[in-house]
Amino acid sequence: FTQLASEIRQCSDARDFDRARQIHRQVLKSKHLRQDDATYLANLLLEAYGRCGSVEEAQRLFQALPLPNVFSWNILLEAYAQNGHLDRARSLFDRIPDKNVVSWTTMIKAYGSSGLMDDAKLLFEIMPVRNLVTFTGMVKAYAETGHTLDARELFDSMPERNLVAWTVMLAAYSQTWHLDEVLALFARIPEREVVSCSIVIGAYSARGRMREARELFDSMREGNVVTWTALIAGYAGRGDLEEARSLFERMPERDTVSWTSMITAYAQLGHLEEARALFDSIPIDRRDAVVWNSMLYAFSRDGCVAGMIETLRAMPRPD
RNA sequence: GCCAAGAGGU
Numbered sequence: 001f002t003q004l005a006s007e008i009r010q011c012s013d014a015r016d017f018d019r020a021r022q023i024h025r026q027v028l029k030s031k032h033l034r035q036d037d038a039t040y041l042a043n044l045l046l047e048a049y050g051r052c053g054s055v056e057e058a059q060r061l062f063q064a065l066p067l068p069n070v071f072s073w074n075i076l077l078e079a080y081a082q083n084g085h086l087d088r089a090r091s092l093f094d095r096i097p098d099k100n101v102v103s104w105t106t107m108i109k110a111y112g113s114s115g116l117m118d119d120a121k122l123l124f125e126i127m128p129v130r131n132l133v134t135f136t137g138m139v140k141a142y143a144e145t146g147h148t149l150d151a152r153e154l155f156d157s158m159p160e161r162n163l164v165a166w167t168v169m170l171a172a173y174s175q176t177w178h179l180d181e182v183l184a185l186f187a188r189i190p191e192r193e194v195v196s197c198s199i200v201i202g203a204y205s206a207r208g209r210m211r212e213a214r215e216l217f218d219s220m221r222e223g224n225v226v227t228w229t230a231l232i233a234g235y236a237g238r239g240d241l242e243e244a245r246s247l248f249e250r251m252p253e254r255d256t257v258s259w260t261s262m263i264t265a266y267a268q269l270g271h272l273e274e275a276r277a278l279f280d281s282i283p284i285d286r287r288d289a290v291v292w293n294s295m296l297y298a299f300s301r302d303g304c305v306a307g308m309i310e311t312l313r314a315m316p317r318p319d
Numbered sequence: 320g321c322c323a324a325g326a327g328g329u
Contacts, residue, residue, distance in 0.1 A: 005321080036320095043321045074322040105323045136324040167325040174326085198326045205327090229327045260328040293329045 001037055008044040017052035020045060024061070035067060043071050050079025055088075074102050081110035101127075105134045112141025117150075132158075136165045143172030163189075167196050174203040194220070198227045205234025225251065229258040236265030256286055260294045267298035272307075 004027060011020040027033075027041050042065055049058035058079045065072060073096045080089035093099070093107045104127040111120035124130070124138050135158045142151035155161070155169045166189045173181040182203045189196055197220055204213035213234050217223060223231075228251040235244040248254070248262050259282050266275035275298035282291060292315050299307035 002320090009321095040321050047322080069321090071322045078322065100322090102323045107323095109323065131323095133324045138324090140324060162324095164325045169325095171326065195326050200326095202327060224326095226327045231327090233327070255328095257328045262328090264328065290329045297329070 001033075001041070004041060005044055008041065008048055012044070012048040012051050015052050017049070017054055017057075020048040020052065021057070039065065039067060039069055039072065043069075043075055046072060046075045046079065050075065050082060053083055055079055055083045055085060070096070070098050070100055070103065073097075074100075074106055077103060077106050077110075081106060081113070084114075086110055086114050086116075101129050101131055101134060104128075105131075105137055108134070109137050109141065112137070112144065115145050117141065117145050117147060132160060132162060132165065135159075136168050139165065139172070140168045143168065143175065148172055148176055163191055163193065163196075166190065167199065170196055170199050174199050174206075179203055179207060179209075194222075194224055194227060198223070198230055201227060201234075202230040205230050205237065208234070208238050210234050210238055210240070225253055225255050225258055228252075229261050232258065232265070233261050236261065236268070239269060241265060241269050241271070256282075256288050256291055259286075260290050263291070263294040263298060267294065267301045270301070272298055272302040272304065276307075 004023060007023055008020065010016070011023065024045055027038075027045070033041070042061060046058050046061055049055075049061065058076055062068060062072060062076045073092070077089055077092050077096070080086075080092060089107065089110045093103065096103050104123060108120045108123050111117070111123065120138065120141055124134070127134070135154065139151045139155050142148070142154060151169065151172050155165065158165060166185070170182060170185050170189065173185060182200060186192070186196065186200050197216060201213045201216055204210070204216070213231055217227065217231050220227065228247060232244045232247050235247065244262065244265050248258065251258065259278065263275045263278050266272070266278065275295065279291070279295045292311065296308055296311050299311060
């Protein structure tokens, strides 16, 4: 079971639908499962299907469950929400027999990410129990729909706040052009850890304020790949390719996002050969759609149509 | 033991 469970989790992470189905069949064959163990595995499979975008498969599995628990309901709800089936989500939500705070919070988030803040707010107001996650999710929904003032008002009214809540509010301001609000909130944040620092570095970088970005970066005990990439993007945006490259080469680890940022920097500053060399150094299984796109962009910036065509042909196609 | 909230790339 632990074996099966961890394999299913891997499918979720890797978005491996075929493998998930394979394990699904395997689970159906094993006959000595206790009811709650079966539900447990089914929930993991539901999540995997949802994350692979297979709403129909998730629904089929759910309907076959003899005894779905509230987790099963919530996971299917999340799958609908994540895949844009707002109406199905709502009708499922209305049928959940014992909704818990997670059910409510998931439904609110679904409305929020569809831009339906009035519906989100209504649910938020009538729900029986709200917790920190509910409040934070609602603040984030306001922020993402551009309602920064409402986000702040709700944030200020929260009965308690943790670091995540503060960080969401900080990120909300960093999306606006109010650097002063970002800094004011950052000055009051209870703890400056890597996420909040990265947001502020990103806010400085986006505005070309590299002196301040660098100062904060240097004051950190250690950044992670996100922090480094935010700074690199800032230098690249200012046209300081040397500093961007030097940081890129010194950063402790690189991922698809940092690769893409650097390729895009090379592309924008007219260094096609370096963009291409970097692209070629990326392991094939790490090249996601945005990485490919950045290479396409590099060729297009260079006016190299042949390179674009070559890239398009080499790109893996979804079948 | 399985579900909901936080930062960087097109």
